[in-house]
Amino acid sequence: MNDLVDLYQDVILEHSRHPRNCGPCEHPTHDARGNNPLCGDRVSVCLTLDDEGRIEEARFEAKGCAISVASASMMTEMIRGKTAAEAKSLFDRFHKLVTGQSEPGTDESLAELDSLSGVRAFPTRIKCATLPWHAMTAALEGKDEEVKTE
Amino acid sequence: MSPDDASLSAGLRPFDPMSVREDFPILSTLVYGKPLVYLDNAASAQKPRAVIDAISRVYETEYANVHRGVHYLSQKATDAMEAARERLRSFINAAKVQEVIFVRGATEGINLVASSWGRANLKEGDEIILSEMEHHSNIVPWQIVAGQTGAKLRVVPIDETGTLRMDEYEKLFSPRTKIVAMTHVSNALGTVVPIAEVIRIAHGHGVPVLVDGCQAAPHMAVDVQALDADFYVFSGHKIYGPGGIGVLYGKEALLDAMPPYQGGGEMIDTVTFAESTWADLPFKFEAGTPNIADSIALGAAVDYVASLGVERVHAYEDELLAYATEKVGALNNIRLIGTAKEKVGILSFVMDNVHPHDIGTILDREGVAVRTGHHCAQPVMEHFDVAATVRISLGLYNTRGEIDAAVAALDRVQEIFGR
Numbered sequence: 030m031n032d033l034v035d036l037y038q039d040v041i042l043e044h045s046r047h048p049r050n051c052g053p054c055e056h057p058t059h060d061a062r063g064n065n066p067l068c069g070d071r072v073s074v075c076l077t078l079d080d081e082g083r084i085e086e087a088r089f090e091a092k093g094c095a096i097s098v099a100s101a102s103m104m105t106e107m108i109r110g111k112t113a114a115e116a117k118s119l120f121d122r123f124h125k126l127v128t129g130q131s132e133p134g135t136d137e138s139l140a141e142l143d144s145l146s147g148v149r150a151f152p153t154r155i156k157c158a159t160l161p162w163h164a165m166t167a168a169l170e171g172k173d174e175e176v177k178t179e
Numbered sequence: 180m181s182p183d184d185a186s187l188s189a190g191l192r193p194f195d196p197m198s199v200r201e202d203f204p205i206l207s208t209l210v211y212g213k214p215l216v217y218l219d220n221a222a223s224a225q226k227p228r229a230v231i232d233a234i235s236r237v238y239e240t241e242y243a244n245v246h247r248g249v250h251y252l253s254q255k256a257t258d259a260m261e262a263a264r265e266r267l268r269s270f271i272n273a274a275k276v277q278e279v280i281f282v283r284g285a286t287e288g289i290n291l292v293a294s295s296w297g298r299a300n301l302k303e304g305d306e307i308i309l310s311e312m313e314h315h316s317n318i319v320p321w322q323i324v325a326g327q328t329g330a331k332l333r334v335v336p337i338d339e340t341g342t343l344r345m346d347e348y349e350k351l352f353s354p355r356t357k358i359v360a361m362t363h364v365s366n367a368l369g370t371v372v373p374i375a376e377v378i379r380i381a382h383g384h385g386v387p388v389l390v391d392g393c394q395a396a397p398h399m400a401v402d403v404q405a406l407d408a409d410f411y412v413f414s415g416h417k418i419y420g421p422g423g424i425g426v427l428y429g430k431e432a433l434l435d436a437m438p439p440y441q442g443g444g445e446m447i448d449t450v451t452f453a454e455s456t457w458a459d460l461p462f463k464f465e466a467g468t469p470n471i472a473d474s475i476a477l478g479a480a481v482d483y484v485a486s487l488g489v490e491r492v493h494a495y496e497d498e499l500l501a502y503a504t505e506k507v508g509a510l511n512n513i514r515l516i517g518t519a520k521e522k523v524g525i526l527s528f529v530m531d532n533v534h535p536h537d538i539g540t541i542l543d544r545e546g547v548a549v550r551t552g553h554h555c556a557q558p559v560m561e562h563f564d565v566a567a568t569v570r571i572s573l574g575l576y577n578t579r580g581e582i583d584a585a586v587a588a589l590d591r592v593q594e595i596f597g598r
Contacts, residue, residue: 032544033540033541033544033595034595036540037537037595037596039598042596042598046532067552069552069553069557069560069566069567070536070566070567071566092566093534093536093566094534094535094536094537095533095534095537095596096536096537151540153540154536154540157536
């Protein structure tokens with residue numbers, strides 16, 4: 030039962046109930062859609078980059094579970110002000126955390142994202158946490174086709 | 180006469196779910212230290228000892244390739260496989276044993292008909308009637324053949340309870356209608372389609388009907404002659420049989436007129452480089468070495484169900500579904516998806532503010548296995564404006580106690596998400 034409490038931490042439920050940056054961007058410079066064909070979850074991410082290549086605004090729209098919505102909500106807060114390379118590097122570290130390749134509480138730069146480490150005990154749910162990040166990466170890389178979970 | 184009186188007079192033992200459970204070794208599994216509550220039978224059912232033993236017996240005592248060897252084991256395997264075909268014929272009351280084709284599953288059966296019958300009979304502008312609540316396996320094969328021939332799909336809508344709109348169905352017929360492909364029972368909603376009536380109307384227009392019986396065959400008596408079905412498919416693994424085997428029933432005249440689906444060994448009469456001639460039914464549609472052991476074990480599976488009494492299983496599951504509908508429906512924040520008057524075995528629902536995947540994960544930690552997602556029926560999800568549902572699907576070994584365990588686990592969901 031403890032792993033359920035780890036999975037559904039208060040901060041995750043709070044983000045899933047009151048997602049930040051939810052809704053379309055007015056003038057996105059980059060956008061992409063993510064789809065988990067196994068369960069039908071969908072997320073779209075739009076980004077506005079400034080002249081210096083920093084993410085000025087990040088927003089998302091999702092039809093998904095608490096984990097994917099909380100992950101998208103936290104992501105849009107965390108990548109604001111970052112360059113594409115910095116945002117991708119953050120995903121890299123987040124990916125290691127949720128797949129159990131790094132330990133929770135060891136990387137301060139992950140901040141609230143650390144709360145999603147509980148998915149490592151639920152292999153079928155890891156893709157829920159990473160789907161918005163795959164969409165974000167695809168948006169930055171200018172990919173037109175919908176990205177799918179690995 | 181009540182179903183119990185009928186079965187007593189037929190000499191069957193009384194239906195006792197607790198003794199039935201002992202026939203299924205896997206049901207004693209502990210999941211995270213809790214007793215398994217397996218409520219995902221519509222996805223795939225568990226296997227009784229009789230089926231597991233049949234597979235072992237074939238490989239230990241009667242296995243060789245079939246229909247070609249002159250040796251002892253080949254004859255033994257051939258006899259066992261053909262005896263299984265006869266059991267399946269009897270189970271669905273087909274008129275002739277050669278009308279029973281072994282396929283990998285319902286999906287292959289539908290693809291076989293869509294491809295073989297479809298390419299021979301469909302042309303530009305022809306119409307195929309389906310329902311809005313088909314499984315993807317009864318949509319996509321028709322889309323593929325429609326793409327190849329220029330035919331079009333016409334879709335019968337469902338109403339807000341998930342009941343087929345029979346008035347709309349009748350209106351869809353035109354001189355271009357060439358075939359109807361329809362589910363007997365919806366896998367996402369549990370709705371029982373009045374398939375005899377669907378077939379009667381189609382035949383009134385001279386149109387044949389393929390029935391997807393995947394969710395019907397495990398739960399209710401199927402009589403293909405009484406239904407006058409032209410094609411009827413079902414998967415073995417959903418009826419307590421092995422994976423990788425299923426049945427396509429087709430009327431002999433239709434099957435005879437159809438070209439082969441796959442070419443290879445076993446399906447030929449003579450082969451030269453100039454041309455080949457086809458074997459008789461059912462072998463014309465069974466190219467290559469068949470799935471021998473699983474065919475035989477599927478025979479054992481339908482024997483097992485028949486030994487319990489299909490009608491009694493149906494009556495028992497109906498009562499259990501009514502109990503589950505009442506208990507789950509009484510929970511706060513639950514919306515049932517699919518409330519047709521005639522249903523079997525399936526209870527689909529959503530919970531306000533909690534996504535089905537989160538519900539599925541929490542139930543799993545309580546030992547309760549359910550399916551969450553779109554159930555390979557995305558048009559149904561769209562109809563009810565949901566991305567996914569939680570689906571409880573019953574088997575003949577489920578009990579009221581297990582429904583209570585599922586309801587307690589749903590309370591736990593509310594506890595976690597309501598805090």
